[in-house]
Amino acid sequence: MDKLSLKNKIISVNSLLFIIIGIIIIIRSINLHAWLPVIVGISFMGYGIYRTFYVLKYLRGRQ
Amino acid sequence: MNDNTDIVTPSQPTHELRRDISVWGSYMWGYADVGADIYAALGLVIAAAQGAASLAFAAAGIVYIMIGFAYTELASAYPIAGGGQYFALRGLGDFWGFVTGTALLLDYTIDIALFSVASAGYVNFFLPYFGIDPTHFILTLGSLKINYLWLTESLIFIFFLIWLNIIGIKESSLFNEVIGAFDIFIESSVIVFGFLFAWKPEFLVQQWQMSFPTLHNFMYGSSLGIISFVGLESISQAAQETKRPATIIPRTSVTLIFTVFIFATAFSSLSLGVLPWQTFAEHIGDPIATLAHAIPYIGLIAGPVTALLGATILLISANSGVMSASRLTYSMSEFDLITRWFNKVNPKYKTPVRTIVVFSGIGIIEMLLSFMTPQAMDTLGNMYAFGATLGYLIVFIALIRLRFSDPYTPRPYKMPLNIKMRYKDRTIDFPVLAIFGFLGVGTILFEVILTHKIGRIAGPIWVLLGLLYFIYFRKKNNMPVTKSIKRNWEAHQMDVLTSAEEFDLAEEYRLALKERDEKLKRNGQTKPEK
Numbered sequence: 088m089d090k091l092s093l094k095n096k097i098i099s100v101n102s103l104l105f106i107i108i109g110i111i112i113i114i115r116s117i118n119l120h121a122w123l124p125v126i127v128g129i130s131f132m133g134y135g136i137y138r139t140f141y142v143l144k145y146l147r148g149r150q
Numbered sequence: 151m152n153d154n155t156d157i158v159t160p161s162q163p164t165h166e167l168r169r170d171i172s173v174w175g176s177y178m179w180g181y182a183d184v185g186a187d188i189y190a191a192l193g194l195v196i197a198a199a200q201g202a203a204s205l206a207f208a209a210a211g212i213v214y215i216m217i218g219f220a221y222t223e224l225a226s227a228y229p230i231a232g233g234g235q236y237f238a239l240r241g242l243g244d245f246w247g248f249v250t251g252t253a254l255l256l257d258y259t260i261d262i263a264l265f266s267v268a269s270a271g272y273v274n275f276f277l278p279y280f281g282i283d284p285t286h287f288i289l290t291l292g293s294l295k296i297n298y299l300w301l302t303e304s305l306i307f308i309f310f311l312i313w314l315n316i317i318g319i320k321e322s323s324l325f326n327e328v329i330g331a332f333d334i335f336i337e338s339s340v341i342v343f344g345f346l347f348a349w350k351p352e353f354l355v356q357q358w359q360m361s362f363p364t365l366h367n368f369m370y371g372s373s374l375g376i377i378s379f380v381g382l383e384s385i386s387q388a389a390q391e392t393k394r395p396a397t398i399i400p401r402t403s404v405t406l407i408f409t410v411f412i413f414a415t416a417f418s419s420l421s422l423g424v425l426p427w428q429t430f431a432e433h434i435g436d437p438i439a440t441l442a443h444a445i446p447y448i449g450l451i452a453g454p455v456t457a458l459l460g461a462t463i464l465l466i467s468a469n470s471g472v473m474s475a476s477r478l479t480y481s482m483s484e485f486d487l488i489t490r491w492f493n494k495v496n497p498k499y500k501t502p503v504r505t506i507v508v509f510s511g512i513g514i515i516e517m518l519l520s521f522m523t524p525q526a527m528d529t530l531g532n533m534y535a536f537g538a539t540l541g542y543l544i545v546f547i548a549l550i551r552l553r554f555s556d557p558y559t560p561r562p563y564k565m566p567l568n569i570k571m572r573y574k575d576r577t578i579d580f581p582v583l584a585i586f587g588f589l590g591v592g593t594i595l596f597e598v599i600l601t602h603k604i605g606r607i608a609g610p611i612w613v614l615l616g617l618l619y620f621i622y623f624r625k626k627n628n629m630p631v632t633k634s635i636k637r638n639w640e641a642h643q644m645d646v647l648t649s650a651e652e653f654d655l656a657e658e659y660r661l662a663l664k665e666r667d668e669k670l671k672r673n674g675q676t677k678p679e680k
Contacts, residue, residue, distance in 0.1 A: 116351045127419045
């Protein structure tokens with residue numbers, strides 16, 4: 088697999104951070120039945136996963 | 151030059167706008183607007199929607215996602231400067247193209263005024279560090295109290311941006327990219343630190359239950375929420391200057407749609423889980439700085455950093471306004487909706503200098519007038535919401551119409567949720583999501599008219615004045631007013647795709663037209679008039 092460029096490393100770390108924060112928001116909100124923050128958490132996770140796939144797709148394209 | 155029967159091929163200008171914006175540059179043009187809007191809108195929306203501010207942002211955000219999908223489809227299919235105005239022109243004709251252009255032009259000129267003023271306001275945060283009290287610079291004229299220091303700073307900013315845009319797109323794109331990257335980093339830091347160390351979901355729930363707004367307040371809040379979402383229009387505006395636009399624009403736009411939605415809902419959810427809504431109502435001018443100040447570890451330095459951030463990102467947004475207004479008027483003059491005097495590109499810098507100077511000048515006038523009202527920011531925000539919703543509403547209609555009237559143009563991206571149907575012996579993808587988008591934007595426009603006292607009067611007056619000019623201009627030049635000038639859109643579309651170096655799409659388009667012509671020939675029919 089090709090090495091990650093600095094830009095893609097930043098995107099990867101950023102994506103992971105979004106996924107982790109998404110999980111934290113969901114766990115802390117779900118017991119309170121606060122559904123809007125749960126949706127925000129899911130959005131964070133979804134965005135993180137989307138960016139991760141974006142980097143993977145980019146790397147696959149360069150192989 | 152034109153009469154009602156001639157078919158005109160829209161010309162390629164002698165000096166074209168240079169194509170030198172990359173993926174990152176295109177993304178930053180959009181982010182420059184959107185990132186700054188949340189700085190201005192957060193306090194206003196929370197003050198109106200109170201404990202339900204997150205819901206107000208989410209409601210406006212969902213509508214915005216649909217707007218984003220529509221713009222992505224249209225900007226990648228028709229990669230030419232003009233944005234919503236061009237799409238309305240193609241789909242609905244000259245009259246509606248002009249109405250859309252006028253509404254969006256109102257937004258861009260106000261964008262210049264609003265964000266230059268707001269940026270200067272953040273700069274004033276630093277003046278006490280140098281022993282200067284900005285509140286001492288007040289000029290009293292009867293009942294008017296004008297802060298002439300703030301006014302002068304705003305004027306300097308606008309003149310700086312005019313100069314920057316006259317020099318050329320490459321320089322101003324670089325300016326956006328560098329400062330925008332810094333701003334994304336700081337905004338992300340506030341969100342990450344905030345959710346990790348300061349956010350209390352039980353407090354958010356308490357505010358939701360105890361401070362749920364009245365219907366009127368919620369409508370006002372959610373309609374103001376839409377002012378956070380004008381970024382994608384900038385990408386369309388930059389389409390003519392973007393390299394390989396059909397490839398780049400879908401990637402840029404979809405990423406931007408997600409970023410915008412997440413930032414808007416995250417900031418509102420975070421804010422109400424950290425501080426009471428009343429605190430934000432008292433700090434409408436600097437809500438993000440107030441929020442950042444309440445976050446542990448970064449709170450001590452949050453004031454100066456977020457003030458710097460606010461000043462820079464708001465200046466970027468004002469820059470987007472100058473850029474987009476000039477490109478929009480360039481496009482309108484190119485299609486004889488306004489005088490061709492505007493479409494002259496400077497031979498030295500290859501930028502539309504006249505449009506930059508004139509419409510930034512209008513932005514200056516709007517800024518001066520707003521300083522004469524009790525709340526300048528609120529006045530400008532009201533009109534901003536009116537222009538955006540009116541423009542977007544017409545764009546949705548144009549998108550639906552174009553699916554039927556121009557099915558031959560290749561669409562590298564299509565709005566999700568389509569139903570296949572037969573129309574004139576051809577299979578058409580009917581955009582169901584565009585119907586929902588139309589209803590969503592229509593609801594927000596209704597809210598604006600119902601709840602925005604200045605926007606519902608000044609906005610329509612602007613459009614009406616524009617229409618009077620349109621009638622005068624078209625009659626003077628012997629052009630139809632309610633009907634469209636007949637244009638050879640097919641040749642024009644081929645020129646656009648070829649000049650964008652989208653050769654695959656150009657070939658696909660040529661084959662689709664050839665197939666249509668052969669089918670018509672077999673049936674003994676002639677080519678439909680465009």
